[in-house]
Amino acid sequence: MLQIPLWKRFLIWGICALAVLFAIPNAFYGRVESHNDALAAVAVQGTAPTPQQQAAIESWPSWMPSGLMNLGLDLRGGAHLLAEVQLSDVYADRIDGLWPEMRDALRAARAEVGSIRRAPSEPGVLRIQISNPDGIARAVQIARGLAQPVQSVTGTGQNDLDVRGEGDTIVIQLSEAERTATDQRTLQQSLEIIRRRVDEVGTREPTIQRQGDDRILIEVPGIGSAAELKSLIGTTAQLTFNTVVNRTTDANTPVEPGQELLESEDEPGVYYVVQATPVVSGEQLVDAQPAFDQNNRPAVNFRFNGSGGRIFGDYTAQNIGRPFAIVLDERVISAPVINSAIPGGSGIITGNFTVEQSTELAVLLRAGALPAGLEFLEERTIGPELGQDSIDAGRTASIVAMIAVVVFMVACYGWFGMMANIALAVNVIAIFAVLSLIGATLTLPGIAGIVLTMGMAVDANVLIFERVREELRAGRNAVRALDEGFQKALSAIIDANITTFLTAVIMFAVGSGPVRGFAVTLGIGIIVSMFTSIFVARSLIATWYAWRRPKTITV
Template identity: 65%
Template sequence: MLQIDLWKRVLIWMTVAAGLLLAMPNAFYPRVEAHNDAMAEIALGLDPATVEGEELWPAWLPSGLVNLGLDLRGGAHLLAEVQLEQVYASRMEGRWPEVRDVLRNARDTVGGIRQVPDSPPDELRVRINEPSGMPQALELVRGLARPVASTIGTGGTDLDVRAEGADVIVITLSEEERLATDDRTMAQSLEIVRRRIDEAGTREPTIQRQGADRILIQVPGVGSAQEVKDLIGTTAQLTFQPVRIPTSNPNERVDASEEILPAIEGEGAFYILERTAVVTGEQLVDAQPAFDQNGLPAVNFRFNPAGARDFGDYTAENIGALFAIVLDEEVVSAPRIQSHIPGGSGIITGNFTIEEATQLAILLRAGALPAELEFLEERTIGPELGADSIEAGRIACIVAFAAVLVFMALSYGLFGLFANVALIINVGLIFGLLSLIGATLTLPGIAGIVLTIGMAVDANVLVFERIREELKTAKGPSRAISLGYEKALSAIVDANITTFITAVILFAMGSGPVRGFAITLGLGILTSVFTAIFVTRLLVVIWFERRRPKTVEI
């Protein structure tokens, strides 16, 4: 019989209402976007009285928007190369204390040891005073090698150790370790770039690895590529290092265990520091913009338990000594330790503006890049081009929409009008789902919506043609309509499942614009099936119950 239970009717209309409610903010895009930006600023701690835009949209209504991609909104396109050689150099520098200690324990055999200055960055060279002890020295250093931590499981060790001449030991990373280091460095760089951009509140960036050492970054909605470079181009490597002495001579000779770094404040000011840091930024768990005791912008920080213990122990043992806070090889400040600092928290002061303090806090929270990024390509896509793309997409959707509406009305009469109502609901549900999942709409995504509009009526066409066939068998209109929906169901499901599988494959295998097309196509298939099987049938049932026609013309 041609009937639908009350609970099913309520569920169908509730689903339609929820989808259209979620899609509604997109009809007021500028207002809702301003409201969302204001709410984000308030969430960061700004005074609501100083933030404009909160009142532009009711707080009790949904405020999710379809994010516009780079080709629609404008923004920045960057291609960056990760300087992997810096990681090799850092690894070698970090192994020096181990090598030094193990050779010192064999001083009777190898004699005195010292690091060879001016070595290549990716090598650690150690000179021993007793050439006769070279075999034992090589054996001891090789004993420091560890298995390569790699998913490919090569089984090698991380160090290559060889003798050069009679008294120099050369230590480098093995080829297996370099490959594993490259993979870890790229994964870490991708994650940190993503966290920095997310911390800044940018909507739906595209961040992908390209090739062995490059990262593609596309950030919609920013004014210029330079803004993104300023945010992600800084390594933000934070260390806390003991100070030997301040100096004004940047060329002063220092030991291999020391380094000279400039101070941010004061032209011509330098510090001689111990290379080995007491605590590093990797042990930070939080950093927030704040103000110091003089009301100037600063950054509060907090260490994890291990960092807090090391920080507290050092300050307890070195009261009265200078302690440098170093950011990207520049001394931000070098305060004197006045007392033991337990708890693992402190404050970074400097000649900051509020914006600089906020950005520094973002960089420290996101973590340090393992190596610098060299930008090979950068483009800023203006919002005017995006506006043209939106207008072209809007016209394409309107033309496709109008053509389908006219065709269905002329071909199927009243039933065609029911299909048109379902089509309008279908488009609203697509935008509601896009808003719900926070998807990004691109030009290919608009193409997917246009394709969905054309395909959306296919299921209704199958149903209506099947009803025509059933009416020819002299069955009553109620029975013919019921059989039409029942017998067309399998064909509708089969046709849409194959297309949906294609959309899933495109999403899994593609990237960027291809994924945008796959998302709108896949969601369009789901909403099309829902509106064809449930919404149009409910409209037909309501009409039939009211009119009770003796015959039906399709």
């Protein structure tokens, strides 16, 4: 067991050296963060760096790793919001938008149904009263003819409208399958819009995720207050469809009054000159879904409301063969060519899309404005001072835990305890290196996970050393006792670590927020401690034994 091949020793110490290398940037957090921000800004702007950016880039060697652990909200300070999406608003808006289309369809059958009028009803329900009760069956048939298939996997074969007759009144509302599909689309749109709005201010590692059926958790480190974050999220993204005047690669192209020069979202270095006044706006877009064209290529289906459809139909009839720009937040996300007139307010956008790109474009088209209101159920602001206090408290706890473990191991196991402490130091460094490599976010509960890992890391060495003591008491020589100690303690070490690792996995899977932060560092710490406690500690002991060649050992 102590005869470790030379290549394996090089591998063990090579991994330790890499861990130190990748963990070093966290010791110079501010400098490396400025270096990374400057590189990202230069990549986005596509021009030569400014003197300040160049100085920030040169403040950290280019050959050194520059990955950092992201500091969570409780360490960096920032804002926390829990918002509830008002899904019922979407149902009401959708039903209200159906009235013009239903009215026109029923008017075409006036001879059978008589005159029509919209009757009062609760939100999300459309009631249409006809003057000829005998024509109610025909009216229901016409209304059902305007229903569309549900655009979801679970709603396959079902229509989006429930239509029934009650005396001389047609009652129309969204079907259950359509409500479920609408909920999914609405939350997806809300998440996308919020993420785009937050990303615009350059915040680092925001947490924007769905919670439950209708809630969204938003945590943004580094932002001033919860009120500022609410104002940012409440800003409506502007989606417009504009006439394209010219396409260019010159960012300084002059434009005439009433025109704008906008950068392309998916074509770096390409700019479009567009008419400032849009043809139609995102408020008139009812829906957009990924689809396939007649050649089975990925595309996007879209649909406007009644007024938007008429305007867009007239525009496309007059501009066949010309491109039009889809503009979101002052950037052209797509500029398809009009192949034919698009009457009725429904059309298809084709291009060199992949399935993923068509899905993303559909989401962006729907993400022109928040699809539903947000009610903020919970809001908190964590100041930078409180975040620094958390860092200081976590650092103090880690140092105290480290000192306590070091003293205990040396007091109980002497020189062998010191070697276990060296392996423990490598373990902590390796945890920071892994967190930096995967871009994980370190939180205060995450620091608690690291502190717990320290105790678990030396626990494996305690099992090994106690087993060595037993072998020595049984009369084994030094080499045999060390070999037996590592071999016979291995199964107990693996069992203990696997059960703890499974607990960390379960906490990560079903937990959220602080629980997941704790689970991440605990899980990484367990995996790393298996390496350091068994391989690094054994390599240290083997090197020491080969150097000193003691006749007897004392543990």
